[in-house]
Amino acid sequence: MLLKTCDGGNASNFTAPGDESELAAFVEESYARRRALHIAGGGTRVRWAEVGGDFLLTARGLGGIVTYEPGELTLIARAGTPVEEIEQTLAAQGQALAFEPMDHRLLLGSSGTPTIGGVVSANVCGPRRVQAGACRDYILGVRFVDGKGRIIKNGGRVMKNVTGLNLGRLLCGSYGTLGILSEVALKTLPMAESQQTLAFGGVSAAEAVELFSAALRTPFEVSGAAFRGATAWLRVEGFSRQVEYRRERLITLFRDRKIDIYGEEESRSLWRGLRDLHHFAGTSDAVWRIFVKPTDAPAVVAALQALGGDASLDWGGGLIWYCGSGDAVSVRKAAEGGQATLVRGGALPASPIFPPEPKGIAYLSAALRKTFDPAGIFNPGLVDG
Amino acid sequence: MSTIAMPTPDEAIIARKSEIVAALAAALPAETIVSDPEETRAYECDALTAYRCPPLAVVLPRTTEEVATAMRICHGLRVPVIPRGAGTSLAGGALPTADSVVIGTMRLREFLEIDTANRYIRVQTGVTNLSVSAELESEGFFYAPDPSSQLACTIAGNIGMNSGGAHCLKYGVTANNLLGVRMVLATGEIVELGGPLLGASGLDILSLICGSEGQLAIVTEATLRIVPKPEGARPMLIGFDSAETAGECVARIIRSGVLPVAIEYMDDVCLRAVEAFSKAGYPDCPAVLIVEVEGSDQEIADQIERIRAVAAELHPIEFRCSRNADESQAIWKGRKSAFGAMGRLGDYLCLDGTVPVSKLPYALKRIGELSKKAGLEVANVFHAGDGNMHPLILFNANRPGDLERAEALGNDILRLCVDLGGCLSGEHGVGVEKRDLMPTQFAPDDMAIQMEIKGAFDRAWLLNPAKVFPLEASRPHREGAATCS
Amino acid sequence: MQTNFTEDQLADPATRRSNEILRSCVHCGFCTATCPTYKVLGDELDSPRGRIYLMKDMLENSKVPDEKTVKHIDRCLSCLSCMTTCPSGVHYMHLVDHAREYIEQNYKRRWDERALRWLLARILPYPGRFRVALLGAKLAKPFRKLLPDARLRAMLEMVPARLPAPSPSDHPQTIPAENDRVKRVALLTGCAQRALNTDINDATIRLLRRHGCEVVIAKGIGCCGALTHHMGKTRESHQMAAINVRALTAEIDAGGLDAVVINTSGCGTTVKDYGHMFRNDALAEDAGRVAALAKDITEVLSDLGLKDASHAEPLRVAYHAACSLQHGQQVRSAPKDLLKAAGFVVVEPRDSHICCGSAGTYNLLQPAISVELKARKVATLEAIRPQVICTGNIGCMMQIGSGTGIPVVHTVELLDWATGGPRPSSLGQVASAESPRAQLVSA
Structure with missing residues (x-):
């Protein structure tokens, strides 16, 4: 799908189920009707442009921390729980989410409340990723609803678990294309003193x-x-x-x-x-997130700056944030060897958000999407192919 | 007879053995193929010896391309393939069937690239876990996941099982340290996933591969995250008069805000066997914790003091720190050899269930009761910091009926783990050992989607088909696939 | 692991012992990691775990050994690295010894293989015959390329350029201590070693005397039996061992012995196992006594402590641990500690636990694997840039010496030098040119 400017869903086709079974029932019905759904959390990151009569489905109605065991470094929360609520609960026990999730609101000029389900679905991390790992590395278990409306549980609440395939890590960063999360179990860590x-x-x-x-x-x-x-x-x-x-x-x-x-x-x-990229918050150009090998970063930065705009580095050089007027093709060319994702469209004409996948992988990804979402109702068109 | 069944081998495939071997021999160097019945016997099991069956043949390729060739041929002839690393699995992950070809990765032993500026190493997956760290030694880095079998186990097997180890309390398991792979699908197609980048768009297929027990692909190359070696590390030994108190101490340490790199538990039965091998000077207590902290001398001293204070509340009968590097090495050598050393006491089944840390005291108590009821001794040695238990059920393999009793006790213990909010396997994998218990942890839909994923990668269900999922549940997939084109 | 022997089979003491050993194996696979042949060949059948399986199958089913089983067991170096690694204490040595004996009795090798083994068993253990053979071989060496058989070529390759004359030290005698007698020890003078290198025994005797030992060369002492033992020729090996047990028992009874000193660690492993070898024999008690007294020369010297070790140049010495010493006898730190005490800078190569490929007659019977192991060992040794390589076993000395230009000496030669003996002649003009410190930095 093509990214347009942020805008909220209108009331007539916006659905926020209040519990998991309601969520499942809605998806099951959508599956039966082949009704395309746009999946969102708190709507702070990207609010998908509406398409036709489709629904914007959010898990933000499923709120609340289910359990938190500081002595086990484990927290289980429903997907719609605000990140802030989780961070405060953890902080009261001297703990934190080590992956330090970014808050996109200022950068994107969005309102709403970031939810833990949204964070996990997009594998949102912050600067500590370089040392502590990504959001994905802290997923202990998930519950989600797949494209047929089945409620699926995977993983659990323990720190080590290799029983069966690890779907939690897979769902993390899948942008709702495989399932809509209803609950996540996360590993917490002591907050640095x-x-x-x-x-x-x-x-x-x-x-x-x-x-x-x-x-x-x-x-x-x-x-x-x-x-x-x-x-x-x-x-x-x-x-x-x-x-x-x-x-x-x-x-x-x-x-x-x-x-x-x-x-x-x-x-x-x-x-x-x-x-939170405060330095690019007040600007209007497109913002790109580019993963590179750290030692490639200086050359990529120079190439990006040549297109106009500015770049900053994080993760020891492994992450470049580029804010500038370069068009999508030029940015992706400048980032060759890396991967460029469009985070804020700015003044750009509609452009693909994600870089194209290599052929061998695209085939596997498509097969997986078909497995989870046989009717193709979750965020259709978000990813090419 | 054991209660764990394997599918009836396909006689038609067995009858075609000479054709299959000839096809492999025509495409691969002669020394890559083992097919003499005298020789295939050595590949009839891994480190779980209770279940055994020699395969039709064994292929030991030296390159990714040779793996692909072997896979393509087996796929064409519809022969099941059993991937094998070093054969150290305690879950029977590499157990063959009589109609299968084992493809071993042990000859894929090249170190391909070390990049310390970008903090990764690229290897062929037949290298052993420990040799990766040895290769990095002079650079001041190491590869963090450290399964106890790290001396012998290969990266291929580590990826297959998403192996953990003692130090993953701090450094994470294989999945947290794996950046990319080159792998061969059941069809023989070679695919590359991930690489040195710290992030990627698109689905994280790598996370599926890691821990897929050889059911999705055979991984032949891996890009691994490398970590700077700490300035120093020091284990301390804390002895308690009961398992329950030791278990309580673990939760309190974690709650206190110190995060040790490892918290290990050994009971007296285990300690004695291990002492005989390692001569590490373990205290003779009913329950001992090995707690390791890292950093500079001062950082280590500070952390030890915090832990000492937490432990003191529970009145340990022994508290001492390793005095030097040799002693630390002996302590770890002993711990990591614990399963093997238990062989001095007899045969055993090694379980791998995980429970929430707060449930450790109760779990240990219940295991003691179950053990008494079953009349089989159970020794405990495990990664306490993350609740990953390894009850070792001692039995006599030469006494008829003993294995079945041990299996039954094992099942009871694993059910207990699941009931307490834990899982069947923390790091060894499901293999065949825990296969039939999967429904205790997963509802039918939870399992169905996993089998559908396998089918998405391996339509013909040829890769390690009889593992992980109960045979009854996987039958429609296996049989349906056999007829697919 | 589970075994399937019948009561009848278990009535045989050797089978009973093998059953015990097999029962203690848990098949964990740790041994594969430190097995040299598995490292080279990458097939589990060429690892201890694979061989244990082959042996188990052969013994359980009282099978006539098949060609494949024999091939993989023949490839075993008996370096016993697996025993150091094994956490459950599997006595691989006794198991493989049993299997070799079983194969020797129940398997008919091809004529050339039989002839070769017959020849080796009749020459190597006898210094006189071996010396004659070496002289002949020296003449043939220039023509070795014409030989069709790799094993025969390997034999000629191993023939040293310089052969020593027989040493008077090897004759039966009692040599007094230099000063006050602290110990009375018997020296096993060896067999093949005596023909190849007389400096080792000479240095050993000087070293022992200097440290207060009266040294006895027992009458009738000969080959320890290891060479034939490893070929499964139990009758021959036991005969030879019995001669030694009797000769040494006579010395014990005559003047008492504080130790039986061995400076060829390959022999040491076997002599220390005499008790097991004769456990079902009339000689059991005597053999046990001799075995208990058997000590590597470095164990004896560690006990005594080095005296005035200030005479040698502080060379950078690469210590190569012979498998028979580090694995067979579990003697690891003594040689290095002594060398350091003698003022040498001691360095060790990577993978120091891996065999150099010499392994008794292995380099002659399995030349391909042996040559590969030699190349690996030499590469790791040369990588640490030593001025001299030292080890405690003649086999390793020959093997490594044939692959590098760096001089290779026996540990006792360096210790003898450091405590006042002559500078080892094989050192030549090495060293002094570059200080060890400078080399350390550049390495």
Whole structure:
């Protein structure tokens, strides 16, 4: 499907079932009628343009934390539970979602409330992904409704589980094309007691990536490695004494450079801004998320900048955010070897959101979609093929 | 006779053995094929020896292309294929049937690329888990998942079973450390998934492959995430007078906000067997936790103090830290050899059920009761930090009826795990061992969709067809597929 | 794992022992990882676990061994790396010894194979015959390319360029300690080693005397039996072993012995197992006593402690652990500790637990695998840039020496030098040119 500007579903074809069986019944009926559905969570990320008489189906009506066991690092929540509610509940026990999900609202100018189901469906991660893993790495189990309206359970609430195929990880990042999540079980982690950030001014993208590679091969568990303008940042977290130790070791490692240190508060607000792309929030150009091999990042950034606009780096160079006027074909060409996804359409003419899949994989993906959603009613056209 | 059945082998396929072997021999180097009945016997089982059956033939390719050739031929002739790594599965994942061809990955042993700037290594999957870390040693990196059989098990098998290990409490299991694969589908088609990138659009098929027990594809190359080695690591041994107290200590440590890299549990039966092999100087207590922390000397000391304080509330009868690297090595060598060392006491069935950590004390108590009722001793050694239990049911394989009693007790224990909110298998895989218990954890639809996925990858149901799903449930798929073109 | 022997079969002590061993195996597969032939060939049949299966099948069914089974068991080096690795304590050595004996008795090898084995069994254990054979072989060596058989070529390849004259040290005698006598020890002078290299025994004797040992060369002492034992020729090997048991028992009874010193670790493994070998024999008790006294030279020296070890140059020494020492006898740190105490910089190659491919007569009977293992071993040794390679077994010395230009010496030669003996002649002009420290840095 082609991305257009964000807009809400109109009331006549908007459905938000209040429980799982209602959700299943609605999908079952849609399956029988071959009625295409647009699947959404809180509607903060991308609100799909309406097509014909189809429905916008959201799980935001399924709310609430089912169980939370801090001693087991486990939280189970219904898919419509607001991310904020989860984060607050965890914080009260000194825990957090380690993958640090991004909040898209400011960047996209959207309203609404991000839900955990939406986060999981899109595998939304933040800067800590480089050290702690993606959202996908924290999925312990899911419940979802497939394209025939069957309620499916997979995984569970324990941290290690290899019983049967891992559908939770597969559903994560499938953008609702395989099923609509009704419940997710997540692994939580203790929240770092303290954090600080080392800022390196006056560096190029190439220098930043070199710096990141050097920092990320140390044992100091650098949990953020981002670059914007001419500044590179490294975040260290842990117990207070640990943070000081790690900071000092990194300062020694980069003793030839001038380093500014951000304390607790300043560091937190910096990384929130980097996570949510505050720096591109006020602009109107298209925003692209581009995965590359970190050492390829400097060349890709240069190519993107040549198209007009600006780029920032995260994940030690493995993630490029590009905000600019380059057209889709040129951006994808500049990102060759990587993968470019359109996150905000901006002034671009309608363009495919995702890069085309290689042939061998496209065939498997299609077979999988057909397995989960034989009638092709979930977010049809979102992914080519 | 064991209660676990395998499908009746297809006599028509067995009758065509010479044709099948000839087709393989015509396309592959002679030394890749093992077909003499004297020789195929060595491939009749993996590390679960209770179930055995020699395959029709064994193919040991050296390249992805040779794997593809073998798969294409078997697919063309409609011969089931059993993938095999190092044959260390405790779940019978590599158990053949008489009408099947085993394809082993043990000769795929090349290290293809190390990229420390982008933090990955690319290998052929027949390399052993431990050799990957050995290869990275001089670079200051390691490959984190560390199944206890890491000395011998291969990356192919690790991917097949989504293997865990002691240190996955901090570093995650195979799925969390796998970036990409090159693999061969049942038809012989070669497909590449993922790669060095930290993200990808499109469906995460890789996550399906990891842990698919060789039912979707044979993975021949893998791109693995590599992690910097910690500055130091130090295990401590905490001894308790009861299993329940040790179990309670685990939950309290985790709740305290310290996240050790590993929390392992061993009971006295196990400790004695392991001590005989490793001479690590384990305390002689009913229940011992091995808790390991990492970092600089100061970081380690700080964490030990926090853990000591938590443990002290439960009055351990022993608390001591490893004094040096040799001692730490001995402690881990012992722990990782625990299953093997138990062989000193007799035959055993090794279970792999997981329970929520808070349920550990209760689970241990119930297992003790079930063991007494069944009249079979059960030793416990497991990854406590994530509730992944490994009850070892001791029996005498040479005494008729013993295996069946052990199986029955095993089933009771696994049902208990599921009832407590856990699962049948935390890291070994379902294989044949837990296959028939799947309905205790999955409703029919939960299982149906998984079988449909298998069918999407392997329409003819030729790859490891009799595993994971109860034969009754998979029969329509297997038989329906046999006639498909 | 489960076994299927009948009561009748279990009445045979050898089968009973094999059953015990098989029962303790849990088929975990750890042994595959450290098996040299599995590393080279990648077929489980060429791993301990695969061989255990083949042996189990053969013994359980009292089968006439088939060609394939024999092939895979013949390929076993008996390096016993698997025994070091095995957590459940499977005594692979006794099992494979039994299987070899069973094969020797129940399998008819091809004529050329039989002839070759017959020849080896009749020459190698006898220093006199071996010396004559070596001289003949030296003459033939230039023509080895003309030979059609790889095994025969391998034999000629192994013939050293320089052959020593017989050493007077090997004659039966009692050599007094240099100062106050601390111990009285018997030295096993070996068989093949005596013909190939006389420096080792000479250095051993000097070293022992310097450390207060009276050294006895027992009358009648000969080959320990290992060479024939590994070919499954139990009758011959037991005969030879019995001679030694009697000779050493006589010395024990005469003047008492504190140790039977062995400087060829391949022999050490066998002598230490004499008790098992004769467990059902009238000699059981004597054999047990001899076995209990058997010590590798480095074990004895560790006990005594090195004296005034300040005479050698501090060379960078690569220590190659002979399998018979590290796996067969589980002697691992003693040689390295002694070398360090003697002032050498000791380095070890990667995969130090893997065999060099010598393994008694293995390099002659399985030249292809042996050559591959040699190449791997030499590559890992050369990678650590030593000035000299040292090891505790003549077989390894010959094997590695034939693949590298770096001098290879016996551990005792370096220890003898360090404590006041002569500089090993094979060292030549090595070293001194570059300081070990500089090499360390460049490596």
